[in-house]
Structure formats: structure tokens, C-alpha cells
Amino acid sequence: MDYYSLDELEVMQQNDFIRAAVDRVGVGVVIADPEQEDTPVVYVNKGFEELTGYEAKDVLGRNCRFLQGEDTESENLDKIRDALKSKENMKVELRNYRKDGSEFWNELQIYTVFIEKLNQDFFVGVQQDVTKRVEAERLVGHYSTEVKRLSTPIVPVEDGVSILPLIGNVDDERLQQMLDAVSNHVQEEKEDYLILDLSGVSFFNEEIHIGIYQLNQLLNLMGTTLILSGVTPKFAMGSTPYANFSELSLRSYTSVRQALERIRNDIQI
Numbered sequence: 001m002d003y004y005s006l007d008e009l010e011v012m013q014q015n016d017f018i019r020a021a022v023d024r025v026g027v028g029v030v031i032a033d034p035e036q037e038d039t040p041v042v043y044v045n046k047g048f049e050e051l052t053g054y055e056a057k058d059v060l061g062r063n064c065r066f067l068q069g070e071d072t073e074s075e076n077l078d079k080i081r082d083a084l085k086s087k088e089n090m091k092v093e094l095r096n097y098r099k100d101g102s103e104f105w106n107e108l109q110i111y112t113v114f115i116e117k118l119n120q121d122f123f124v125g126v127q128q129d130v131t132k133r134v135e136a137e138r139l140v141g142h143y144s145t146e147v148k149r150l151s152t153p154i155v156p157v158e159d160g161v162s163i164l165p166l167i168g169n170v171d172d173e174r175l176q177q178m179l180d181a182v183s184n185h186v187q188e189e190k191e192d193y194l195i196l197d198l199s200g201v202s203f204f205n206e207e208i209h210i211g212i213y214q215l216n217q218l219l220n221l222m223g224t225t226l227i228l229s230g231v232t233p234k235f236a237m238g239s240t241p242y243a244n245f246s247e248l249s250l251r252s253y254t255s256v257r258q259a260l261e262r263i264r265n266d267i268q269i
């Protein structure tokens with residue numbers, strides 16, 4: 001039977017406390033030894049086993065790269081390599097794979113910790129499954145791109161003529177989106193005319209007037225004539241401080257139909 005001194009028992013109890021606590025922190029914790037060949041894992045907690053499906057015995061003595069796969073982003077691995085080389089703390093989100101091959105997003109933090117008793121540095125890795133958040137962020141990103149795309153629909157109406165109906169509120173971001181969409185479209189389709197229909201705009205602010213001014217300049221450079229439709233007297237008056245549309249020789253009509261008729265007349269002449 002082994003006998004322990006009170007001091008030794010105290011140390012063992014402390015270690016048990018710490019181990020039990022680290023096992024229950026709800027994240028993966030890994031310690032790797034950079035003094036050994038290929039920086040092998042020397043400790044994993046229960047959280048790591050639960051997160052990855054690997055047991056400690058599968059993992060001890062191996063480098064943590066076994067969690068990676070074909071789709072793990074190489075720029076993140078560069079970031080890890082750099083941080084380990086300079087022993088700087090770091091955080092990355094990377095694609096990892098569990099023992100059963102299923103994929104998860106790992107928010108990995110690595111810290112360098114100096115252990116005085118052993119007179120050496122160790123790397124401590126903390127892994128957290130952030131798959132739900134990453135997927136939600138991607139979905140939001142996808143829908144916001146889709147909403148932006150749908151908010152600037154450029155509709156071809158006949159040869160060389162397209163209409164862009166502006167609907168709802170127009171802010172800086174949407175104007176930028178409009179300028180981008182129009183320049184891409186005109187570059188591809190080489191339109192002669194673009195009708196910007198303002199009848200669905202709920203209120204006119206400074207951004208809209210400036211945006212139209214910029215759009216006109218852009219289209220001029222590309223050899224396309226900008227025509228405004230749905231212009232109300234309120235809009236025309238509001239535009240004076242920002243851009244004098246009559247000076248810009250911008251043609252404006254009260255409706256799309258009227259604008260189209262005038263264009264057809266132009267083409268016939």
C-alpha cells in the first residue's frame with residue numbers, strides 16, 4: 001500500500017480539482033509539447049473528446065493536424081504556424097473533422113504557457129464548436145446579397161433599352177449597389193438608354209440626388225443615355241441644391257411609358 005505525505009496529498013487533491021474543472025469547462029483543451037518532435041499532444045480534456053469523438057488514447061503523442069481535412073483553409077494554417085513560431089497567442093476559425101468524418105467549425109485559440117517547474121514552454125489549445133454561428137452568419141450574408149441584388153433589378157425592355165425601377169428607401173449602401181449593378185450591366189449589354197424610374201421611391205433625400213448625378217456621369221462615360229421617369233415636381237425642386245438636372249441635359253418624364261415613346265421617336269429619327 002502506498003503512503004503519501006500530507007503535502008503530497010494536498011498536491012494530488014489540487015490536481016484532481018483542476019482536472020475535474022478543466023474537464024467541465026464546456027470546451028476542448030489540449031496541451032502540446034513544442035520541445036518534442038512534431039509538437040505532440042500530451043494532454044486532452046473531456047471536452048476535447050466530446051467535441052471531436054477521439055479518445056485521449058487516440059490522440060496522445062500525435063500532432064493536432066489530424067483534425068484537418070481537404071477543405072481546411074490553408075491561410076488559417078499559415079496563421080497557426082506563424083503564431084507557434086513566434087509563440088504569440090492567436091485565435092482562428094477553421095474547418096475541422098471529427099473521428100466519424102463529420103465536419104465542424106472550430107474556433108481555436110492557442111496560448112503559450114511557461115511551466116516553471118519544467119523550465120519550458122507548452123502550447124495550450126482551446127477548441128470551441130462554433131458551427132451554428134458560422135452557418136447563421138453565412139446564411140445572413142447570402143440573404144443580404146440576395147436582397148441587395150433584388151433591390152436593384154435591371155429589366156431589359158427592348159433592344160438597347162433597360163429600366164431600373166428604384167423602390168422604397170435609398171441609402172448610401174444601396175446607391176453604391178445601384179452604381180455597381182448599372183456599370184456591370186451596361187458594360188455587358190452596351191445599352192443605348194437606361195431609364196431610372198423613381199415613381200416607387202418613398203422619399204427623396206440628398207443621397208438620391210447625388211446618386212443620380214454620379215450615375216449620369218458614369219453612364220456618360222460609357223456612352224449610355226440616362227433618362228429619368230416618375231419625376232415629380234417635389235423631386236425636381238429638391239434636386240436643385242445638389243445637381244441641376246437641366247444643366248446636365250438629363251431628360252426626365254412623368255412615366256416610363258412616356259420615356260419609352262420618346263426613345264422610340266429618337267431611334268426612328
Ligand SMILES: Cc1cc2nc3c(=O)[nH]c(=O)nc-3n(C[C@H](O)[C@H](O)[C@H](O)COP(=O)(O)O)c2cc1C
Nearest residue numbers: 030032063064065067068080081108123124125127
Ligand atoms: C495546442 C495546439 C492545439 C491545436 N489544435 C488544433 C485543432 O484543434 N485543429 C487544428 O486543425 N489544428 C490544431 N493545431 C495546429 C496543428 O497542430 C499544426 O500546428 C498546424 O496544422 C500547422 O502546422 P503543420 O503545417 O505542421 O501542420 C493545434 C496546435 C497546437 C500547438
